[in-house]
């Protein structure tokens with residue numbers, strides 16, 4: 789289990805195994821693999837944001853080697869459907885054909901424009917880039933607060949104090 793503390797706020801982001809498996813299946817390990825991506829949905833439990841569902845990619849998305857353009861109607865349908873299961877839309881994920889990915893200029897613009905969609909109390913907008921290395925090395929976890937992007941560093945569960 790990986791935990792990502794959000795600065796000194798006491799807030800912690802964690803990922804359920806199914807979500808990490810979903811990322812793993814879409815890593816761009818071959819030159820012909822296209823970018824994949826989707827949305828992230830979480831349960832909010834006190835100061836913990838537990839990311840429980842990662843959607844996408846969908847057939848309607850536009851995908852290239854270094855491009856991912858999600859279908860907006862599919863996104864809204866997911867937000868509505870998962871909200872009925874008490875899962876809150878907390879951010880987006882997509883892949884890069886890099887070992888340890890870094891956010892591109894376009895990624896920063898996307899983050900800034902999507903923060904207003906983030907309605908939960910915690911942290912801000914969550915933005916995950918899935919690289920070629922397995923997590924945590926290949927997983928870039930960013931929280932955008934509306935002004936700037938903060939890169940989060942992981943803590944392994946065996947070192948972490950249980951935030952509950």
Ligand SMILES: [Zn+2]
Pocket residue numbers: 882883884891892895917
């Ligand atoms: Zn990107």
